[in-house]
Amino acid sequence: MGEGVEGLAPGDHVVPIFTGECEKCVYCKSDKTNLCGTYRVDPFKTTMVHDNGTRFSVVDRQSGVRQPVFHFLNTSTFTEYTVLDAACAVKISPKAPLEKMCLLSCGITTGGQINNQLTSSSSTSMLH
Numbered sequence: 001m002g003e004g005v006e007g008l009a010p011g012d013h014v015v016p017i018f019t020g021e022c023e024k025c026v027y028c029k030s031d032k033t034n035l036c037g038t039y040r041v042d043p044f045k046t047t048m049v050h051d052n053g054t055r056f057s058v059v060d061r062q063s064g065v066r067q068p069v070f071h072f073l074n075t076s077t078f079t080e081y082t083v084l085d086a087a088c089a090v091k092i093s094p095k096a097p098l099e100k101m102c103l104l105s106c107g108i109t110t111g112g113q114i115n116n117q118l119t120s121s122s123s124t125s126m127l128h
């Protein structure tokens, strides 16, 4: 657990979400979207939001040069281990089965956005 992380504790069960929420920006405070201005998906962003850094690296076998393993979609979950910003981790019940909760990571984020759009009075054209 990194310094300054609030609302989470070691041992908590979480699911990673690629659309994190800072809870402070105008988008996070809106009831019409969950696309945070800070943690929204940017497939071209290759570092962590917090410090624009990476957390892992590899050493090239031939040259011996250490090179960063870049971050992807705020979560980098195509791996056994990852490091992500706390804004991209959602605490879940420890009783929830992890093998099923992992599927909610993408589905709830996407579904929440669609639900928000469909309930917004200014976005009825999405139904056409």
Ligand SMILES: [Zn+2]
Binding pocket: 021, 022, 023, 024, 025, 026, 027, 028, 035, 036, 037, 038, 039
């Ligand atoms: Zn935000």
